[in-house]
Amino acid sequence: MRIPLYLLLSMTMAAAMLGAANQWTRHVIATGFPCQTAVAADFTGDGRPDVIVDAHGETHLYVAPSWEKVVIDAKWPFRPGERNTIHSEVLDVDSDGDPDYIGAVYSPGPVFWLERPDDPMKDRWIMRIVDADVNGTHGLIKGDIDGDGREDLAGNSAQPKDPYPNSLVWWRVPQDPRSAEEWPRYVLADQDAPGLSHYLGIGDLDGDAIADVVSAGKDAVTGGGNWFAWWKQPADGSTPWLKRTIAVNQTGATNALPADLNGDGVMDIFATRGHGKGVLWFEGPDFALHEIDPEMVGPHDLAIGDIDGDGDIDGVTCGKESYVVAWYENDGGGGFAKRVIHTDQAAYDIRLVDMDVDGDLDVLVAGQNSNNVVWYENLVHQR
Helix, strand or coil: CCHHHHHHHHHHHHHHHHHHHCCCCEEEEECCCCCEEEEEECCCCCCEEEEEECCEEEEEECCCCEEEEEECCCCCCCCCCCCEEEEEEEECCCCCCCEEEEECCCCCEEEEEEECCCCCCCCCCCEEEEEECCCCCCCCCEECCCCCCCCCEEEECCCCCCCCCEEEEEECCCCCCCCCCCCEEEEEECCCCCCEEEEEEEEEECCCCCEEEEECCCCCCCCCCCCCEEEEECCCCCCCCEEEEEEEECCCCCCEEEEEECCCCCEEEEECCCEEEEEEEEEEECCCCEEEEEECCCCCCCCEEEECCCCHHHHHHHECCCCCCCCCCCCCCCCCCEEEEECCCCCEEEEEEECCCCCCCCEEEEEECCCCEEEEEEEHHHC
16 A cells, blocks of 8 residues: 555654654653753762752752752842742852852842852852842853953843843953952943843854854833844943844844854854744844744743754754754754754753763753753764
């Protein structure tokens, strides 16, 4: 009996999807609560990445490999019961050789950091403030912004409210962060990032060897959203920076991360419309739009890196509403193939981290709607 062509094609696609999913093993870290952000680093000093999340108004450390939970901060001086940490970052803030945790409470703030103590499982993690005046910090990202060889921190003040409405900012780590009341703040986008900006990326967008910042605004309700844009840092380091619009009418735009995606030596941008539909990239230097997966619903999160070890940059995201985790395999020239990892997982935040210390990038997922934190073990290299 001959199999109809349409059925044969469907079976082939299903087999390909199943094969892609079989290249990943799912591991559950925690369940039972909506998680908006999760980061991984060797917080305990045993050589294995541990995971920090915020849940139930507290900060929890999950210790690898058993994922024992340790509450590292339950004291919250701002509006008891209203802690809503929406994004986070890992940075050795105090330059003592171990990772510290940085969290952003959405509205009205603040951005804070927790110092990793000598015994991270028993001693108190002391909370200190990065910035209490920003309002609507939805994304945090570290990078050397001022070119001094030390990592800085960038974020947003996305609410249309004073004192820094519709803005993007960066912070320089103080020389003595333990005694500083707040970090030095620099407003790089002064009221020209409207529409509830989401996440940020750092990179040299124009090839002048100076770091720039790219972001996206998801909402037109507050006015001026649905855009992708980048801000050029002046050579003298002054603020505000110079805005360059990449694309408009991008419903639900959320993520934009710079990288050379097609191997031509020019910076491109991998992006998602996380409050709408679509995974896409912009080809530099003119940032022409290329749709990768226009039907992906709610890809609220994005991470990029060399997932399959072939030397080029791939991407990974998860549908906040569609419950699909997928990575996008780069052919080296900016052509991307969708590879489904899992089809029953939501995410608000996603990271690429070598969780099992085997030399490749695994996927860490903070599941907001699915009420869990999981990681997917990368077996792609074993193809």
